[in-house]
Amino acid sequence: MSAAATAPMARIRAGEALYKAETHDGVISVRGVRYGERLDPSDRFSMLGDPSPERPQAAATVFPQAPGSLDWLLGPALARMPQSEDSFLLDIWAPVGAKDLPVLVFLPGGAFISGAGNVRWYDGARLAREGGAVVVTVNYRLGALGLIDGVGGAANLGARDILQALTWIHRNIAAFGGNPGAVTLAGHSAGAWYAYVLSLAEQARGLFCRTALFSLPWQPPLNAAEFTERFDLFAAALGGAPQATAPVGALLAAQAEVSKAYAGRGLGLMPAADGELVPAWAMNFERAAAAMHVDALLLSSTDDEAAAFLQALPVRAVGPEQLAGYLGAHFEAPAEAASFINARHPAATDHAKLVEAMSLHQFRLAATELADRAAAAGIPATLLRFSVQSRLEGAGSPHCFELPFLFGNGQDWQDAPMLEGFPGEVFDDVADRLRPLLLGFVADGVARTPEGRPAPRFDPKNPALNTVSETGNGTAVVEPELHPRR
Structure with a gap:
């Protein structure tokens, strides 16, 4: 960071609070903004209220968590950050002189x-600079601390934290140059799941107007019995210790036991239907599309999403029986799905075909289904497929791989194994073709090419998707309707 490009520390007033801001290369950054604090400071499972103006910012921390299962792809950056149960923080970037700009959360x-x-x-910073937008990133409670109420009930505190953050943004973002009436809520993976669910929630109506979902997983919320079964495992792993006072390490160890128990069968601790913020019908896309309070959707997935999750499964451990078992359990017409996969990957191992099957069921077909239902409900949707391949053996175009290109900050991912050996000039070219699609959508709900042309929206009568590959952007037909079990 050069001294010539960096301005002295400035201060921005929003309401009664005064925030420290830094300026670099035409972008103001405001870090560690408190968007909420517990209504009961002594209760780790408390709901949030507005933050005190006397404590507007804090040093960067993350919510308690164990090393991530995708660190083999992403690298150690997250694991190196200090942790705190009080990490109700967001970061803001805005162009110098910003006023009434669209907002990306x-x-x-x-x-x-x-x-x-x-x-x-x-x-x-780069998204803010190039997109003429205010960019906000949000922390929210995780694991047991974000999913239970401390006495055995489903609380969905992580979703409620995000709702509080969106409320804070709506009330205060104008002070940082943003337009509270032009907010795009974007998320990746579990973040996309929360963004999607909040797009259905009446409590979030008016807090954002469009949604961008990157790698939205098809993951119905737990029902009461499923949640109880997981919670009982969690409580047993704690050995009877009360959740309200158990050390963080004990909570994380108990979470790990639940995850281990569900390995190969789905997620361990995850959101449950609560009849209020998270509906039981969330993954009924027809009903969900009718309930959405947004005016446009951007839906993106990578070619080989599931490669990220199946890396630990030895190639030799997957044979024809295992592949057939997955297809039979997850597709109404498994022979049709097998035929499609064999035609697309004729010389692949059964392990690679399992990656394809899981990527189809959990991500790619779900994106197409949601685009179709949204379009039928009058919500224009743009379907995007990221097909760039990692140079990491066996990774393909895995879950998370589009993120460095999307943010355009390869230097911040320099220790990510999934980018090892990836040519810098190719990275820059792909990133420069991906970002405009998101930034156009943030500006006015229309994804755009680098030349400013609107990307085709999803048409149920002629279903197609927009592609980003190493050789350029284009369009392709979507996969046939393979009848996934839902």
Whole structure:
């Protein structure tokens, strides 16, 4: 960071609070903004209220979490950050002189048990500079601290934290140059799941007007019996210790036991239907599209999402029986799905075909289904497929791989194994073709090419998707309707 490009520390007033801001290369950054604090400071499971203006900012921390299961792809940046149960923080970037600009709010993923918006991976400076937008990244409670109420009930505190952050943004973002009436809520993976669910929630109506979902997983919320089964495992792993006072390490160890128990069968601790913020019908896309309070959707997935999750499964451990078992359990017409996969990957191992099957079921087909239902409900949707391949053996175009290109900050991902050996000039070219699609959507709900042309929206009569590959941007037909079990 050169001294010539960096301005002295400035201060920005929003309401009664005064925030410290830094300026670098035409972008103001405001870090560690408190968006809420517990109504009961002594209760780690308390709901949030507005933050005190006397404590407007804090040093960067992340919510308690164990090392992420995708660190083999992403690298150590998140694991190196200090942790705190009081990490109700967001970061803001805005162009110098910003006024009434569109706002992009980004929610990180992490399977509901890890992640943070303020890790260096999600530096929003370039998006703010190039998009003429205010960019905000958000932390929210994770794992048991964000999913239970401390006495055995489902609380969805992580979702409620995000709702509080969106409320704070709506009330205060104008002071940082943003237009509270032009907010795009974006998320990746678990963050996309939360962004999607909040797009249905009446409590969030008016807090954002469009939604961008990157790698939205098809993941119905737990029902009461499923949640109880997981909670009982969690409580047993704690050995009877009360959740309200158990050390953080004990909570994380108990979470790990739940995850281990559900390995190969789905997620351990995750959101449950609560009849209020998270509806039981959330993954009924037809009903969800009718309930959405947004005016446009951007839906993106990568070619090989599931490669990120199946890396630990030895190639030799997957044979025809295992592949057939997955197809039979997850597709209404498994022979049709098998035929499609064999035609697309004729010489692949059964392990690679399992990656394809899981990527289809959990991500790619779900994106197409949601785009179709949204379009039928009068909500224009843009479907995007990221097809750039990592140079890491066996990774393909995995879950998370588009993120460095999306934020355009390769230097902040320099220790990410998934980018090892990736040519710098190719990275820059791909990133420069991906960002405008998101930034156009943030500006006015229309994803755009680098030349400013509108990307085709999803048309149920002629379903197609927009592609980003190493050789350029284009369009392609969507996968056939393979009848996934839902």
